[in-house]
Amino acid sequence: MQQIISLLSIFAVAAHAATYDLPPLPFGLSALKPMISKNTLQIHHGKHHAKYVDTLNSLVAGTHLENQPLETIIKESYKSNKSIFNNAAQAWNHSFYWQCMKAKGGGTPDESSHKQLCDKINASFGSYANFRKQFAEAANTAFGSGWAWLVSDRKGNLSVTKTIGAENPMVASGRLIPILTCDVWEHAYYLDYANLRPTYVDTFLEKLVNWEFVAENLERAMDSGRNWSC
Numbered sequence: 001m002q003q004i005i006s007l008l009s010i011f012a013v014a015a016h017a018a019t020y021d022l023p024p025l026p027f028g029l030s031a032l033k034p035m036i037s038k039n040t041l042q043i044h045h046g047k048h049h050a051k052y053v054d055t056l057n058s059l060v061a062g063t064h065l066e067n068q069p070l071e072t073i074i075k076e077s078y079k080s081n082k083s084i085f086n087n088a089a090q091a092w093n094h095s096f097y098w099q100c101m102k103a104k105g106g107g108t109p110d111e112s113s114h115k116q117l118c119d120k121i122n123a124s125f126g127s128y129a130n131f132r133k134q135f136a137e138a139a140n141t142a143f144g145s146g147w148a149w150l151v152s153d154r155k156g157n158l159s160v161t162k163t164i165g166a167e168n169p170m171v172a173s174g175r176l177i178p179i180l181t182c183d184v185w186e187h188a189y190y191l192d193y194a195n196l197r198p199t200y201v202d203t204f205l206e207k208l209v210n211w212e213f214v215a216e217n218l219e220r221a222m223d224s225g226r227n228w229s230c
Ligand SMILES: *[C@@H]1O[C@H](CO)[C@@H](O)[C@H](O)[C@H]1NC(C)=O
Pocket: 059, 060, 063, 080, 081, 082, 083, 084
């Protein structure tokens, strides 16, 4: 009995010792239907995202990066260890991507509740329509597997960028802060849209974007004293 208990406590410790835990989805598996199916979320979150997290944890175990915050691992591994970087960045970006969506999201951000965001979109792109066009173009032309991003500098000047594979604008630029992303790897949309990536991207923009989250990210980006994490 004693042995069983100590064995159990070892497992309990091991279960809590992971450097980064897979965060649960911020919505139910069926919440984004029919735009994104339960099947896609199960595989995308439960298999792909989980695999990046597991691989990251096993790669950093026993190194100086073990138990470091994910942002630290991303920045420290960027130059020194591509496989740690790729898995850490993919873990981060997926956690961020889930938060960028919600049921009944998308469309133009509401001016009365998100005045600052609407102002900055207008100031940076001229109009929401122009932002939308640029974002969709980035998402649709990211070759192969990649991500489209809306990023902000410390003054709230917004721009659209795309990254291929597991690159990340946080690392690429050093100073641009991601406020919205769309995962355009095939695993994000293929089961629901087959090869029609532009339809998935339009649906993301029209029906899924969680503007509350984007507006909070913009505030944090402009609040230069504050650090933040996913
Ligand atoms: C990256 O880190 C892993 C885990 O410590 C190690 O096995 C691998 O050899 C490292 N690769 C490089 C290029 O340093």
